[in-house]
Amino acid sequence: MDGHKFILFFNTTKARLLNVYMGKYKIFITITALQLTLLTAFLLSGYQSAQKARLQQLRDKRQIVRYLGLTDLSIWTEARYTRHPSQSDFFTPFQDFPCSLEHFPAGSIVTPLQPDHEITMEQTPLKGREK
Amino acid sequence: MIRRLKILEHALSSLLRRKYKNLAIIVVYSFTIMLLASILFLTHSLKIEAGNILLDAPELIIQKTMAGRHDLIPVEYADVIRKNWGIGKITPRYWGYYYDAFTHSNFTVLGSDTPLPILKMLEGTAPSRPGECLIGEGVAAVRQIGIGDELILINSEGLGVIFDVVGKFTASSDILTNDLIVLGEADTMDFLGFPPGKATDITVEVLNPKEVQNIAGKIKRDLPDTRPITKQEIIRTYDAVFNWRSGMMLTIFSSALVAFCILAWDKATGISGEEKNEIGILKAIGWDTSDILELKFWEGIVISLTAFLTGLLAAYVHVFYFGATILAPVIKGWSVLFPPFKLIPFVNLYQVFIIGFLTVVPYVASTIIPSWKAAITDPESVMRG
Amino acid sequence: MTQDTIIRTQGATKIYNPTLPDEMVALDNVSVTIHQGQATVLKGPSGSGKTSLLSIIGCMSRPTAGKVIVKDRDVAKLPERYLTHIRRKIFGFIFQQFNLIRDISVQENVALPLYPADAGFAEIRKRVHTMLDSFGILSKRKLKVKKLSGGEQQRVAIARALINEPEIIIADEPTAHLDRELAADLLNILAGLVREGKTVIIATHDPLIFEHPFVDSTIAMRNGKIEPQPEEQ
Numbered sequence: 001m002d003g004h005k006f007i008l009f010f011n012t013t014k015a016r017l018l019n020v021y022m023g024k025y026k027i028f029i030t031i032t033a034l035q036l037t038l039l040t041a042f043l044l045s046g047y048q049s050a051q052k053a054r055l056q057q058l059r060d061k062r063q064i065v066r067y068l069g070l071t072d073l074s075i076w077t078e079a080r081y082t083r084h085p086s087q088s089d090f091f092t093p094f095q096d097f098p099c100s101l102e103h104f105p106a107g108s109i110v111t112p113l114q115p116d117h118e119i120t121m122e123q124t125p126l127k128g129r130e131k
Numbered sequence: 132m133i134r135r136l137k138i139l140e141h142a143l144s145s146l147l148r149r150k151y152k153n154l155a156i157i158v159v160y161s162f163t164i165m166l167l168a169s170i171l172f173l174t175h176s177l178k179i180e181a182g183n184i185l186l187d188a189p190e191l192i193i194q195k196t197m198a199g200r201h202d203l204i205p206v207e208y209a210d211v212i213r214k215n216w217g218i219g220k221i222t223p224r225y226w227g228y229y230y231d232a233f234t235h236s237n238f239t240v241l242g243s244d245t246p247l248p249i250l251k252m253l254e255g256t257a258p259s260r261p262g263e264c265l266i267g268e269g270v271a272a273v274r275q276i277g278i279g280d281e282l283i284l285i286n287s288e289g290l291g292v293i294f295d296v297v298g299k300f301t302a303s304s305d306i307l308t309n310d311l312i313v314l315g316e317a318d319t320m321d322f323l324g325f326p327p328g329k330a331t332d333i334t335v336e337v338l339n340p341k342e343v344q345n346i347a348g349k350i351k352r353d354l355p356d357t358r359p360i361t362k363q364e365i366i367r368t369y370d371a372v373f374n375w376r377s378g379m380m381l382t383i384f385s386s387a388l389v390a391f392c393i394l395a396w397d398k399a400t401g402i403s404g405e406e407k408n409e410i411g412i413l414k415a416i417g418w419d420t421s422d423i424l425e426l427k428f429w430e431g432i433v434i435s436l437t438a439f440l441t442g443l444l445a446a447y448v449h450v451f452y453f454g455a456t457i458l459a460p461v462i463k464g465w466s467v468l469f470p471p472f473k474l475i476p477f478v479n480l481y482q483v484f485i486i487g488f489l490t491v492v493p494y495v496a497s498t499i500i501p502s503w504k505a506a507i508t509d510p511e512s513v514m515r516g
Numbered sequence: 517m518t519q520d521t522i523i524r525t526q527g528a529t530k531i532y533n534p535t536l537p538d539e540m541v542a543l544d545n546v547s548v549t550i551h552q553g554q555a556t557v558l559k560g561p562s563g564s565g566k567t568s569l570l571s572i573i574g575c576m577s578r579p580t581a582g583k584v585i586v587k588d589r590d591v592a593k594l595p596e597r598y599l600t601h602i603r604r605k606i607f608g609f610i611f612q613q614f615n616l617i618r619d620i621s622v623q624e625n626v627a628l629p630l631y632p633a634d635a636g637f638a639e640i641r642k643r644v645h646t647m648l649d650s651f652g653i654l655s656k657r658k659l660k661v662k663k664l665s666g667g668e669q670q671r672v673a674i675a676r677a678l679i680n681e682p683e684i685i686i687a688d689e690p691t692a693h694l695d696r697e698l699a700a701d702l703l704n705i706l707a708g709l710v711r712e713g714k715t716v717i718i719a720t721h722d723p724l725i726f727e728h729p730f731v732d733s734t735i736a737m738r739n740g741k742i743e744p745q746p747e748e749q
Contacts, residue, residue: 024143025136028433035440042447046476053475054183057303060252062187064300064307067247069224069334071188071365073181074267074309074470077237080228083310085372086365087194087201087332121233121283127290137631137640141624148619412615415576416629416676417604419597507596511577513615514567514688 138422142429157438163391164442164490165449169458170381171482172450174373179477181369184307185362189222189334190343192360193350203329204357211353212335215346219336225319226331229284229312234273240284240312242319252308254278255298258315265298269309269470282312287324294318305470392493407505407512414510423506424499431498435491442490443483451476522552522684522715523573528582528592530568530740542568543579544740551733552683555706555716557726560737566719567688569737573717574607574686575599604633608677610687614669618662622653622672625661629680647675667698674705684715691722703728 064070076082146153193212195204209221225242247257247265255278257265264282271277282294300308314322335350337343347359410423418426449455454472530543543565550556550573558566571577572584575591578599584592591602609615616625623644630640648654651671653664661669677685687706691699699722707730710716718725726734736743 024147025140028139028143032436032440035437035444039440039444039447042444042476043478043480046447046451046478050475050477056251057475058180058183060250061184061304061307063248063250064252064304065184066187067245068241068243068311068313069189069222070241070307071185071192071360073177073184073306073369074239074269074311075177075306077239077269077310077469079237083228083237083239086360086368087192121291124285124289124291127286127288127292133636134632134634137637141628141631144620144624408615409617412617413628414600415603415609415611415615417600417680418628418632419600422632509571509577511571514571514576514611 135425138425139429139433142426142433145426146430146433153434157434157441160391160435160438160490160494161441161445163388164439164486165445166457167381167385167388167490168443168446168483168486169450169455171486172446172476172478173455173458173472173474175479175482176450176474176477177472178370178373180306180475181373182366185366185369188362188365190337190340190362191335191347191350192224193333193335193354194358194360195332195354195356196358197356203325204332206328206330206333208354208357209333212333212350214353215349217338217342217346219338221336222334223330224332224334225316225323225325227319227323229323231273231284236269236273236310238270238310238312240314240319240323242316243313244316252301252304253298254301255296257298258313258318259297261315261318262294263297263315264294264318265300265311265313266296267300267308267311268302268305270312271296271299284312284322286322292322302471303473305473309470388490392497402501402505406502410502410505411508411510411513414506415513420506423502427499427502427506428495431495432491434498435494439487439490443486447476447478450474520552521549522587523550523717524548524583524585525569525573525579526583526585528569528572528579528584530565530572530577531580534580542740543572545582546737546740546742547582548735548742550715550717552715553710553713554732555710555718555730557731557734558717558719558737559721559726559734560743561721564737565740566737568740570686570688570717570719574609574684575603604629604680606683608680608682608685610673610677610685610690612689612692614673616661616669616672616676619660621658621660622664623648623657625672626675626679629676633680643679647679651675666694667701670694670698670702674702678709682714684717685709687716687718687720689720689722690718691720691725696724699724703730706730 071086072084074083080087193204193208195202195208204223206223209223212218212221227240229238229240230236231238243257245257246259247253253265255265266274266276266282270282274282276282276296278296278299280296282296283291284294286292294312294314298313300311319325335346337346343361343363347361350357350359413423413426414420449457450472451474454474459469459472524547526547528543528546529541532538532540532542546565546569548569558569560566568577572579573586575584575586576599578584578594579592582592583590586602586606591599594602617628626644626647627640630643635643644657645654648657651674653668653671653675656664656668661672664672685706690702690706694702703725706716706718707728710730710732718731720726725731
């Protein structure tokens with residue numbers, strides 16, 4: 001379909017949709033029904049895949065947890081108490097990231113400074129094996 | 132029924148008259164609902180996942196504290212712990228953190244000599260010889276390495292240490308393993324510079340889960356400088372964390388919702404002379420007060436239901452198909468390593484109904500209520516132009 | 517022509533904002549009788565109470581005191597719901613400013629009085645088509661009202677007033693915004709309605725109307741009261 005035809009098609013379709021006389025309710029009900037169907041389909045398929053995942057993925061993840069003795073999710077790696085929230089105590093500020101300003105409200109809003117002095121791989125002598 | 136459809140028909144005609152304005156309202160409204168629903172979907176799903184995965188976490192973890200801080204625990208403590216009844220395996224864990232200056236990210240270094248079973252989520256193997264390592268997807272990605280490559284880390288003495296990558300966790304396990312570097316236990320102790328006879332902490336298997344609290348109490352008495360952490364506490368921590376995070380975001384976004392409500396209220400309460408006149412006309416030609424209110428009800432429903440369903444669909448796709456791209460920055464803070472959210476779609480229907488209730492009802496109300504007065508007035512006014 | 521009474525008011529009084537400083541007596545003890553199948557004109561200067569009387573007769577508002585008997589039923593004390601019902605079943609209104617909804621189509625405007633009634637969509641469509649056809653504006657049915665000329669809008673307004681087949685047509689200053697030609701047109705339409713047996717009540721101060729031959733009786737009003745008739749018709 002070339003551009004002109006498309007615009008023509010678009011305009012007539014739009015005009016038809018807007019000028020539907022006593023049938024707009026059908027369009028609305030159709031759209032709503034479609035949305036509801038889609039949502040139900042999402043929720044059902046989501047439920048199904050959640051069930052499947054419960055059997056497969058979760059089993060695998062639980063194996064990893066059991067074999068490695070893990071205790072936490074690796075979502076927030078910036079500080080000790082965010083990487084292992086269940087392992088940290090209640091009151092100590094954990095400053096694991098160099099120059100990090102930690103403590104909740106500030107820490108989650110302000111990003112730490114980038115450190116000035118950092119080691120590069122070239123400066124680092126190797127232990128044992130040759131590079 | 133047909134009468135309702137006819138009134139709905141006129142409501143749609145009415146809305147179409149200001150189609151760009153109403154479309155804009157639907158778009159903004161949908162977006163707000165999408166954000167709210169996304170937060171709820173995301174945190175609920177994470178919470179369920181955490182609750183499920185961590186069921187296999189150690190029953191009891193014993194940490195040593197020193198000067199109020201977490202300290203390395205002497206391995207001999209295991210002998211004291213073993214004296215309690217009902218205890219299974221006691222395992223010292225060797226793990227710690229590694230700040231990688233090259234990528235500005237934190238890794239978790241974990242020592243394990245337990246051979247892992249064959250898992251779909253594991254490519255290659257777990258380390259079985261010194262100098263081998265197994266890494267998470269995130270580590271592999273920021274270091275741009277894979278199985279067969281070398282991973283160079285700087286140890287506590289400032290020396291570079293080379294590990295051969297023999298295994299990699301796949302992305303589907305990211306939520307657990309993204310930042311992990313698994314080494315052999317001896318390698319870990321050597322690399323992180325553990326003093327001899329010290330471990331990070333000790334996990335304790337408890338044979339009867341009902342006895343966990345009891346045993347934890349006994350250990351705390353026998354070893355006053357330790358802190359036992361139970362699995363229940365771990366799971367509770369995650370509940371709290373996600374409640375807190377989602378609560379924080381909800382607070383922020385509910386202010387968006389409130390702002391929207393104010394807008395809607397303003398729009399609706401500022402019922403114009405034109406609208407009043409229209410209501411008068413409808414009444415004059417035989418529409419009842421209840422018909423007018425039903426008209427307004429439909430106008431509210433059309434906008435808010437459409438926006439609600441659109442927002443919900445968008446939220447579902449956003450969270451479960453696109454890994455919550457919009458929300459991720461809010462959740463992840465500033466960490467460099469951040470697992471992509473490949474979430475299992477656990478959805479709480481109750482939450483969906485709550486969102487529906489909190490969005491559709493106020494909007495419909497704010498459409499109907501202002502028209503109330505105009506609807507109960509005698510239509511005579513239209514004769515007086 | 518029958519002489520049956522269709523509407524009667526007895527001592528109808530309408531006071532706006534009673535007991536307030538801006539209290540206004542619009543109708544003062546008005547008793548009139550309207551006969552079925554006739555054209556009745558209420559004439560008088562503006563502010564004489566014509567519109568108030570029309571709105572009371574047409575069940576658009578209730579009198580402060582007195583009776584309004586429409587088809588043997590006193591409607592003065594009926595709850596609003598019943599008034600709406602009577603309005604829908606018995607009356608058709610033609611307003612001074614056509615009072616159309618300007619942004620929706622001609623056919624929807626005409627169909628609106630049928631929406632709260634029992635008619636289904638197919639029936640409504642048929643009736644609206646027939647009605648628009650009889651006024652020669654069927655071809656304009658999909659246009660928005662604001663795109664029509666004054667004369668066409670007037671026809672739409674009349675079509676809307678007639679769509680629910682009312683027995684009584686009420687017109688308030690129908691010629692006020694029309695030129696002579698359109699006004700003559702309108703009067704022909706109204707005359708036609710009377711011939712069909714409808715009752716027509718018109719409030720106006722336009723001599724063109726009350727001097728028109730189809731008018732059966734004239735009620736003169738001044739200051740909310742009926743002026744004594746100089747001669748019996």
